[in-house]
Amino acid sequence: MAQGGGGVILASALTDFTDGVRFIFQARESSAGTVQVGGLNEVGHMAGNHLLVSSLAVAIAIAVALPIALVLGHKGRGEFIAVSTSNIGRAVPSLAIIAFFVAFLGTGFTNLCFALILLAVPPILTNTYVAVRQVDRDLVDAARGQGLSEGQIIRTIELPLALPTIFGGIRLSSVNVLATAIIGPLAGYETLGTPILSLNVYGFTGAIGAAIVVALMTLVADAGFAGVQRLSTPKGLKVVKGDRRRMRFRPPSQRSAQSP
Amino acid sequence: MGESSGRSSAETIEFRDVTKQYPGGSEPAVDGLSLEVPAGEICVLVGPSGCGKTTAMRMVNRMIDMTSGDILLGGRSVRDRKPEELRREIGYVIQQIGLFPHRTIADNISTVPSLLGWSKARMSERADELLELVGLPREMRDRYPSQLSGGQRQRVGVARALAVDPPVMLMDEPFGAIDPINRERLQNEFLRLQAELRKTIVFVTHDIDEAIKMGDRIAVMQVGGKLAQFAPPAELLMAPASPFVEDFVGADRALKRLALQRVRDIDLWTVATCRTGEPTAGVRERTAEADLDIALLVDEHQRPVGWLSERGLTGERIRSELRSPADPVVDLDDILRDALSDLLASESMYGPVVGAQGEVVGVLSMQVISQAVGSAPSEVPGATELAASEHVNGAGDATGPDEE
Amino acid sequence: MSAALVIAQSGGFVRERGGDASCVANDGFCPTWIADNLDRYWTPLLEHLYLVVVSVGIGFAIAFSLGLLAHRQRWLIAPLTGVTSALYTIPSIAMFFLLQPLLGRGNAPAIVGLAIYTQVIIFRNVITGLANVPGEMVDAASGMGMTKNQRLFRVEVPLAVPEILAGLRIAVATTVGLAAFAAFAGAGGLGQKLIVASLITFKSNVVVAGGMVTLLAAALDLAVLGFQRLLTPWRRAVAA
Numbered sequence: 065m066a067q068g069g070g071g072v073i074l075a076s077a078l079t080d081f082t083d084g085v086r087f088i089f090q091a092r093e094s095s096a097g098t099v100q101v102g103g104l105n106e107v108g109h110m111a112g113n114h115l116l117v118s119s120l121a122v123a124i125a126i127a128v129a130l131p132i133a134l135v136l137g138h139k140g141r142g143e144f145i146a147v148s149t150s151n152i153g154r155a156v157p158s159l160a161i162i163a164f165f166v167a168f169l170g171t172g173f174t175n176l177c178f179a180l181i182l183l184a185v186p187p188i189l190t191n192t193y194v195a196v197r198q199v200d201r202d203l204v205d206a207a208r209g210q211g212l213s214e215g216q217i218i219r220t221i222e223l224p225l226a227l228p229t230i231f232g233g234i235r236l237s238s239v240n241v242l243a244t245a246i247i248g249p250l251a252g253y254e255t256l257g258t259p260i261l262s263l264n265v266y267g268f269t270g271a272i273g274a275a276i277v278v279a280l281m282t283l284v285a286d287a288g289f290a291g292v293q294r295l296s297t298p299k300g301l302k303v304v305k306g307d308r309r310r311m312r313f314r315p316p317s318q319r320s321a322q323s324p
Numbered sequence: 325m326g327e328s329s330g331r332s333s334a335e336t337i338e339f340r341d342v343t344k345q346y347p348g349g350s351e352p353a354v355d356g357l358s359l360e361v362p363a364g365e366i367c368v369l370v371g372p373s374g375c376g377k378t379t380a381m382r383m384v385n386r387m388i389d390m391t392s393g394d395i396l397l398g399g400r401s402v403r404d405r406k407p408e409e410l411r412r413e414i415g416y417v418i419q420q421i422g423l424f425p426h427r428t429i430a431d432n433i434s435t436v437p438s439l440l441g442w443s444k445a446r447m448s449e450r451a452d453e454l455l456e457l458v459g460l461p462r463e464m465r466d467r468y469p470s471q472l473s474g475g476q477r478q479r480v481g482v483a484r485a486l487a488v489d490p491p492v493m494l495m496d497e498p499f500g501a502i503d504p505i506n507r508e509r510l511q512n513e514f515l516r517l518q519a520e521l522r523k524t525i526v527f528v529t530h531d532i533d534e535a536i537k538m539g540d541r542i543a544v545m546q547v548g549g550k551l552a553q554f555a556p557p558a559e560l561l562m563a564p565a566s567p568f569v570e571d572f573v574g575a576d577r578a579l580k581r582l583a584l585q586r587v588r589d590i591d592l593w594t595v596a597t598c599r600t601g602e603p604t605a606g607v608r609e610r611t612a613e614a615d616l617d618i619a620l621l622v623d624e625h626q627r628p629v630g631w632l633s634e635r636g637l638t639g640e641r642i643r644s645e646l647r648s649p650a651d652p653v654v655d656l657d658d659i660l661r662d663a664l665s666d667l668l669a670s671e672s673m674y675g676p677v678v679g680a681q682g683e684v685v686g687v688l689s690m691q692v693i694s695q696a697v698g699s700a701p702s703e704v705p706g707a708t709e710l711a712a713s714e715h716v717n718g719a720g721d722a723t724g725p726d727e728e
Numbered sequence: 729m730s731a732a733l734v735i736a737q738s739g740g741f742v743r744e745r746g747g748d749a750s751c752v753a754n755d756g757f758c759p760t761w762i763a764d765n766l767d768r769y770w771t772p773l774l775e776h777l778y779l780v781v782v783s784v785g786i787g788f789a790i791a792f793s794l795g796l797l798a799h800r801q802r803w804l805i806a807p808l809t810g811v812t813s814a815l816y817t818i819p820s821i822a823m824f825f826l827l828q829p830l831l832g833r834g835n836a837p838a839i840v841g842l843a844i845y846t847q848v849i850i851f852r853n854v855i856t857g858l859a860n861v862p863g864e865m866v867d868a869a870s871g872m873g874m875t876k877n878q879r880l881f882r883v884e885v886p887l888a889v890p891e892i893l894a895g896l897r898i899a900v901a902t903t904v905g906l907a908a909f910a911a912f913a914g915a916g917g918l919g920q921k922l923i924v925a926s927l928i929t930f931k932s933n934v935v936v937a938g939g940m941v942t943l944l945a946a947a948l949d950l951a952v953l954g955f956q957r958l959l960t961p962w963r964r965a966v967a968a
């Protein structure tokens with residue numbers, strides 16, 4: 065493999081990738097030659113499982129974190145909790161979280177799901193909290209002055225204005241969860257991580273195939289949430305982009321030099 | 325090389341039909357600006373917001389490139405210079421001060437010297453020198469800008485601009501962000517400094533009072549970047565060239581002129597002074613000759629005691645029968661505006677004027693002041709001269725009764 | 729090829745060594761086992777540290793240069809942000825496999841993959857750090873005659889240091905976590921002790937390996953923080 069130089073490496077890499085793609089669509093013999101592996105059926109099943117556990121985890125994380133963060137943000141309390149959750153969430157490696165869950169609570173779908181929820185909560189919690197805090201307090205005061213109840217203020221003012229940032233948090237959580245669900249098989253649940261973790265059965269080709277599917281899945285999820293994030297931006301706020309552009313020409317004394 | 329920059333001699337600045345058209349702007353920001361700032365003078369660019377003052381100033385050091393025309397420094401076109409080299413020879417002070425927060429005060433002051441490759445020792449020595457020059461204690465050299473007050477920071481800003489003793493300085497609203505009391509103080513300090521250093525300075529402000537105070541010459545600009553009038557402050561106040569300038573300098577322009585003159589600059593009334601026990605006849609004679617028909621009683625040091633009443637003149641010798649105390653006593657170094665204010669405050673038509681030792685030298689009256697306001701502008705000194713005279717006579721402050 | 733690619737089932741790690749045998753057999757938390765076997769974690773810990781330091785070092789050098797470049801050529805910001813954040817989205821395990829056809833197995837795909845993940849974080853912070861330098865600083869620097877490069881390195885970069893190092897901190901913490909998956913690339917590290925079915929259920933092992941990863945993240949975070957304080961003495965100087 066080494067003697068042929070770059071061309072050969074590229075060619076062999078290309079073969080690896082096409083084989084990986086073929087694994088997705090066509091079943092083939094396992095490494096030991098005992099069973100048939102791969103093909104749309106099996107890969108589809110694994111991808112379905114992968115999506116199921118991931119979306120369930122994110123949905124529950126939203127259901128838990130969103131109301132808490134909305135209320136905390138509305139009241140301006142618990143800043144410490146909201147901020148340190150995300151710091152801890154970032155500091156504790158996701159593999160360590162899963163490992164602790166599996167080791168101490170056991171394997172299985174529920175436990176895996178719990179671990180993923182734990183992983184998904186911090187970005188949603190922090191983003192929501194920060195987004196609500198950033199809503200203009202004068203606006204909230206004005207609404208209160210017009211007789212809106214606290215609940216109405218949250219629902220009709222803070223939530224809509226915070227929505228883009230909230231979706232930013234959901235987007236981050238989803239990508240994290242989809243990525244971490246790969247190690248689901250270690251918790252006894254079949255996901256797209258199965259071919260990767262059972263290399264001896266599925267072979268390198270299976271791992272590449274699964275990696276391609278997972279990568280595409282997260283890219284699509286990321287792009288989808290980015291779209292939602294953009295759509296959820298209230299119209300009035302989108303002008304900001306144009307404004308910023310104009311700002312670059314504005315206060316002349318604050319601009320950088322115009323040297324030739 | 326860098327060592328040769330000890331050229332403190334000022335240079336003239338000449339704008340020749342300078343125009344700046346920003347891309348996309350409908351009308352030029354600066355339109356055909358021509359003016360000449362003599363070496364060693366402060367030229368203030370003043371005008372309403374957006375009239376192109378900053379743009380005009382920043383074309384001098386090529387922070388903005390002019391669209392057409394030329395600017396000459398000491399007869400040499402800035403267009404022929406490399407922008408970076410040009411800028412190192414021009415002091416630059418901006419409203420936001422722009423001290424670098426990550427550098428100590430000494431390092432901030434040494435910005436240009438370090439660009440010119442001065443030795444550490446020389447930079448350090450120069451920093452100390454400049455701190456002293458702008459009236460900051462040497463201990464501040466190792467502090468960071470965040471540890472200074474706004475006024476102190478602006479002093480450092482000026483020191484930094486002066487670091488390599490540039491012949492020309494550009495100042496864009498340098499005192500704009502400072503509270504009125506400190507601004508006044510910084511203005512006075514700066515004028516005193518300038519009386520010594522005699523740089524050629526382009527000074528931008530939107531405050532006409534600051535312009536009148538700081539400028540040897542004032543260029544009033546109007547929106548569209550046109551020069552409305554270029555004249556010394558007194559001329560500007562005496563003879564505004566257009567309704568725009570008249571409006572811009574304000575309805576109180578006659579009063580503003582009073583700030584440009586000191587009591588010593590105008591012809592005072594003469595007055596007969598007398599001491600208790602002096603023969604009455606001589607006093608009567610002198611009173612008849614003097615501008616004021618009342619005699620002023622003084623003590624043995626010629627200091628005013630009070631206005632003599634008719635009864636005090638009735639005997640052979642002067643008796644200290646006063647008609648009223650000698651209020652207010654005006655100092656020879658007072659500016660006319662303050663003197664007038666004193667007269668108004670004590671509801672007098674006139675008051676004795678005293679010199680440095682408190683001795684009477686004449687009388688200031690409402691009439692004298694109104695004549696002065698009407699006098700020709702050529703007799704009115706510019707800002708730097710005013711500051712210089714104050715500097716020279718600084719000692720008088722100690723005994724002057726009315727100095728604030 | 730595939731023979732060489734099989735992940736060692738237990739990383740050659742024999743659980744049954746020392747400690748309380750029944751506790752170990754029950755996947756328990758066994759202090760004596762931990763005491764007896766701690767020495768077997770030093771090498772993975774060092775491997776982990778090595779992966780993080782090298783990949784963050786390389787990643788920082790690249791992202792920082794890209795940031796400086798894009799600060800000048802502003803049109804580069806959008807495409808570079810797009811590409812780096814898309815790469816960041818790819819799950820690390822997938823990345824480590826997708827790099828193998830080109831880079832083989834071992835440290836190479838691990839380090840390249842980890843370095844790729846640092847890009848978006850550091851690049852973004854360099855760009856915003858430089859963009860947040862107050863306009864009057866830039867104005868004053870140019871007005872006193874600094875060239876573009878002098879301005880960049882004497883004023884803009886130093887003032888952006890807090891933000892740049894904030895990015896570095898996030899990059900380090902993230903990389904410590906992602907390096908746990910580098911075992912999938914065959915690069916060792918503490919992840920080696922966690923991605924194996926027979927070890928991930930073993931509480932003693934998880935406490936040691938998981939704890940070490942977490943502590944490593946915290947320790948490196950503190951190190952960067954200290955470095956930041958060292959580099960920005962002016963930020964600690966408060967009005968006297």
Ligand SMILES: Nc1ncnc2c1ncn2[C@@H]1O[C@H](COP(=O)(O)OP(=O)(O)OP(=O)(O)O)[C@@H](O)[C@H]1O
Pocket residue numbers: 313316317319346347349353371372373374375376377378379380530
């Ligand atoms: N970089 C720029 N691009 C386009 N237009 C500009 C730029 N800088 C200034 N202008 C315009 O040129 C005109 C003059 O601006 P300038 O900053 O010189 O005014 P100014 O007299 O200093 O005002 P102010 O007192 O508010 O500082 C203004 O209309 C301004 O909007």
Ligand SMILES: [Mg+2]
Pocket residue numbers: 317377378379
């Ligand atoms: Mg201006």
